[in-house]
Amino acid sequence: MILVTGFGPFLDVEDNPSGRLARRIDGARVAGHSVYGERLPVSYDEAPAMTLALAERLRPILVVGLGVARGRMKVMVERVGRRPDPGAIPDVGGRRPTARKGAPAEVRASLDVEALSDALGAAVSDDAGAYVCNAWLYTVARALPAVPVGFIHVPDEGMSEERLLTGLARLVTARVGA
16 A cells, blocks of 8 residues: 545645645555555644554555645655744644654655655755645654655646656555565
């Protein structure tokens, strides 16, 4: 099982392309594995918690989050999640991230970022932003040390299902072949 999450609406993004994509690939097959796609609320607490609950139930071999990066012109695979800032912009529920004293300043994506970016024809980024996408990567990668976890930012127009599924297939095949 491969778990892919995207996000729902937030701020002035009424139809989030990341959530649409996650839902569209739900039930697809990738390199012999089923894909479970889920749209999450843009919530600092709920999005990571829902992902971790799904991971516990589904026992995926790979967890990939998707988010929209407004203003970016290309697909970006994120390498680093930074400790969420309690002063960040409030999420859709009006909440800010919880302070995490003593937590590491950064958490790296645990999947092969370069292999995924190559497979997608994407760029690599060291800035997952300062909003819920960053908090998702930081929290989920930290909480699932035995599962490869990564995050992909898509531009406003999104990304095709075929491109994502082909990229995931290449990543899974390379990982299994290694």
